Amino acid sequence: MMRITMIGTGYVGLVSGACFSDFGHDVICVDKDAAKIEKLEAGVMPIYEPGLDALVATNVKAGRLSFTTDLAAGVADADAVFIAVGTPSRRGDGHADLSYVYAASEEIAKAVKGKTVIVTKSTVPVGTGDEVERIMREGAPGKEIYVCSNPEFLREGAAIDDFKRPDRVVVGTEEEAAKEVMRAIYRPLYLNRSPILFTARRTSELIKYAANAFLATKITFINEIADLCEAVGANVQDVSRGIGLDGRIGAKFLHAGPGYGGSCFPKDTLALLKTADDYDTPVRIVEAVVQVNDARKRAMGRKVIKAMGGDVRGKTVGILGLTFKPNTDDMRDAPSLAVIQALQDAGATVKAHDPEGVEQAAKVLKDVEFVADPYAAADGADALVIVTEWDAYRALDLARLKGLLKTPVLVDLRNIYPIDEAEKAGFDYTSVGRGNGLVGELAKAEG
Template sequence: MKITMIGAGYVGLVSGVCFSDFGHDVICVDKDTAKIEALEAGRMPIYEPGLQQIVAENVRDGRLAFSTDLAESVRDRDVIFIAVGTPSRRGDGHADLSYVLDAARQIAEHVTGFTVIVTKSTVPVGTGDEVERIMREANPSADIAVVSNPEFLREGAAIDDFKRPDRIVIGLEDDRARPVMSEVYRPLYLNHSPLLFTARRTSELIKYAGNAFLAMKITYINEIADLCEKVGANVQEVARGIGLDGRIGAKFLHAGPGYGGSCFPKDTLALVKTAQDYESPIRLIETTIAVNDTRKRAMGRKVIAAAGGDVRGRKVAILGLTFKPNTDDMRDSPSITIIQALQDAGALITAYDPEGMDNARKLLEDVTYADSPYVAAQDADALVIVTEWNEFRALNLARLKAAMRTPLFVDMRNVYQVSEVTRHGFSYVGVGRAGG
């Protein structure tokens, strides 16, 4: 099928590339000329394992192209996906739909023949109705069907998630779109991926409800971790004990410094705002947001307490800056708040991250960046693991101990066993484990 993806950001690029890998003819459109030129030259604007190779293969085979010309790219296409950003709107926290609606207007002006218009961006309930209204207003003769098809991609595992999804949700009001969308995802039938057709508004809400539930699950285990520290229990064993219950499940029960990234913070806030607009407030999610925001700052205080209550003029080495491993995404990363809390207390920060340092430089001031964990740890009074990159899972503890001025090891992801670290002469502090 002939597919156009409007937006070559994280969702649009990964989705478009994977569709081309299925055998579809795909054009990825973005108004950022520098981004498109980089993609045409084989340079990726984001870090995602495996992405560069798949882009190169499909460009070579003629199934994937990049363009800044929206008008030309939407003519005579079967399906047009809108995959532009929906950040939190400044001032009120609602999802900013300006990019989505602007794309809809432009598409309407140039679309030809029957075309399925798909909102891939994460959008509040009712956005599909507004997209359809705007498009019909801009071009009353346009023959279109507007569909909701939310994405469920995890950064760092997006390609595998796209090709082996738990579910594919498609919300529609025009039955003509059903066979078209079935054909778009037909290559996944061999993987027995469940294709769930719903009403459009239901589809839009599924995305928000799913992300909010996962955010709540993370926040829940973090609060249980705090209780574990007080009562002398081990949160990892608690998580395993409750996660073995099939009704609960083990995923997203890993205690840490709080959630961040491009989805959970903005999606939980947008859901809360939508619920308030409809006079159906979601108190659990409101509390989840508040607890998560507070936790990040509290993790900074945790480091200060571990250092004896005073970090002024002392060097703290931060390992991991991105909100999760295998991405360069710094959006709402816990490391930002933690570092700022430490700096407010007078600490000197040195940091290392395998992929996130370029983006971190845009967000953090007065941070020294190192080219390895061991350089970051040199003469440090505390070392803090914030993001659990694989290369941090087997650090040479003897080498770290020799490099540091004060052997304090703060493990915010519980990567290490207490005994393993303490036998190398460190003082160890974890999350949700009494005495470390």
């Protein structure tokens, strides 16, 4: 059993802390937000993540997991202190805002007593660990402190399983004392044979950014191929399967859609670009990925308008799915934001449904009517648009939907319905990259 303190109870900190405690470690989660800590102590989660509430409740009851606003007390006896505070994109230049990381480091330096490993769990640019170490040396001179990097690779919506059954655990340190502590912390993963990759600290920091940039590139690549498929009359789902079966490519992240969003890919690709620029080593592929993805989300709004005949002024559009992906309430950089903005700018009225994201969506969307179920979104609307592929939308009663809509326009930006099924139900159906272009036009001409 190790004594672990987690600074920050956001997505990474709370999930990591809960999972570490479930491994049998003694975990204290620290946050400056007293209201958040009160809610956590009452069993109210600040985020939606499947299974997290039960995991927290079990380990709080077992006495392995606790919450506090007192950083000094939480850090004093810890074997390892994980920094899991936010690193959002800094306004104006896209650099990662490290002010929270450095502020936490200064407080930690004042509170540590004995041998302590300080772990940057937050996603931070290359060299951040060096600065954290400098802060520790100045704030806690003569104390046995080791600073290492341990980036997270959690998928929102599947974070607990990802934490307990990871593809790999990356730890950036060359200090044997720190390696010993990190091995002990992750020893419960031994039976799962999850590899622990020890690297230099700067290498570990870069692995996280490189991984996310590569995944963002795969998404953006298949989205551009989807556009080509539409133009030539090919099916992007078959193309994805055809290339994904190649073991060198792999099938994951090859699903065409409205572009990536969320808390990681948008800010991490920008931060990588800024780091590359600082070191005069441009990464042109990632530059293109960021530009194409930003343009794509706006283009999806135009795609909906085109499917509705080119003019949406005075019309109502039903939106299914607001969060950037299913099984989360995260609205950060969600494609729905750009789609809805484009529709509203063109004069449309929007009403929307999401199984978990309405509370967060209401904070960032204006003049949108939020409804209780998918059918209410369709009722009286001139078109229905699927933006997020929640399971709740995968087996809707298409006949009922068609009956509720003023006009039978269905725009499926996630390709969750077979074309023949949607058309058989009587919809004027538009999807992404599935032969909406040349072949469809030829078929109409021949007909």
